[in-house]
Amino acid sequence: MLSAEVGEHMLERHAPAKEARSTYVLYLLVPAIFLTVTLLGGLRISSPDNSFVFLRPALICLIFAVLLVVLFVRGRLIEFSDWFSNDLTTLTNITNAFVLLTLFSACTQVFSSLLPESGLPFWIIGFCFFWTLWNDLFLDFDAGRLLKSVFGLFGLAFVLKYLVLQNLTAPSNSNWLTAIIENPGKETLTWLLDLPRYSASTGYIQFFTLILFLSGLFILPRSTRK
Numbered sequence: 001m002l003s004a005e006v007g008e009h010m011l012e013r014h015a016p017a018k019e020a021r022s023t024y025v026l027y028l029l030v031p032a033i034f035l036t037v038t039l040l041g042g043l044r045i046s047s048p049d050n051s052f053v054f055l056r057p058a059l060i061c062l063i064f065a066v067l068l069v070v071l072f073v074r075g076r077l078i079e080f081s082d083w084f085s086n087d088l089t090t091l092t093n094i095t096n097a098f099v100l101l102t103l104f105s106a107c108t109q110v111f112s113s114l115l116p117e118s119g120l121p122f123w124i125i126g127f128c129f130f131w132t133l134w135n136d137l138f139l140d141f142d143a144g145r146l147l148k149s150v151f152g153l154f155g156l157a158f159v160l161k162y163l164v165l166q167n168l169t170a171p172s173n174s175n176w177l178t179a180i181i182e183n184p185g186k187e188t189l190t191w192l193l194d195l196p197r198y199s200a201s202t203g204y205i206q207f208f209t210l211i212l213f214l215s216g217l218f219i220l221p222r223s224t225r226k
Contacts (some may be wrong), residue, residue: 012015026221033101033216034106040209041109045199053198057112060126065107067133068150069100069107074137082223097226110213113206114157117196121165125157143222151214157208162203 044053060142072078083096111129116122141149 003172025219026099026224030216030220031102032099032104033219035054035211037106037209037216038102038109040205040212041106041113043106043202043205044196045205047197047199050199050201055112057108058115058122060130061108061111061115062134064111064129065104066211067130067137068107069104071133071136071141071146072103075141075143077143077217077220079147079223088224091177092224101218106216110154110210114154114161116161116165119142121161125160129153129157141167147217150193150217154210154214158207161205166198166200166203 041054042054044055045051046053071077075082078100083100084093088096115125115129136149
């Protein structure tokens with residue numbers, strides 16, 4: 001009897017600390033992760049001068065982000081009724097809306113990061129994104145399967161853009177005749193596919209951005225109710 005009372009007392013004592021940690025994770029750590037992804041997702045390092053280039057996302061990225069957030073709700077990665085409810089205070093509802101807004105902006109920039117910037121690859125990979133997301137809307141997902149699907153989709157897109165297409169891009173050279181002589185195949189593919197020339201460090205930055213985004217999804221709580 002005494003041990004049971006001691007256990008209940010310890011649980012009551014640790015409950016406020018656990019609730020505080022959950023609050024910090026939801027309202028500080030998660031938005032910080034998604035805002036960092038939003039910033040880095042539009043960053044590119046140009047070649048050969050290694051200057052910073054910030055790109056705005058294409059309109060199609062906003063559509064993809066909407067579809068992905070809807071998938072998160074359908075897959076119960078986000079319990080919408082637990083994020084927005086009349087039972088919650090107005091401040092809590094507004095704060096929850098801010099967290100989801102940072103999630104939406106991060107989704108937009110991740111798609112912008114993984115889509116080629118122009119040319120035929122942009123339309124091919126963009127169509128693959130749309131086809132996959134649209135079909136997933138009509139499938140039954142749980143949170144675990146949905147996360148695995150997102151991880152696989154984004155991982156494949158990263159490999160295609162930064163390992164395959166990036167290696168097809170010829171290095172920038174002020175003397176176009178020399179560039180054609182030294183890298184005729186790459187110069188031809190760069191011209192035909194309209195591939196931009198970025199430094200290899202761009203791939204490292206976007207790899208970190210993608211890992212950060214997936215980590216944010218992993219720690220994003222399904223419900224905000226304590």
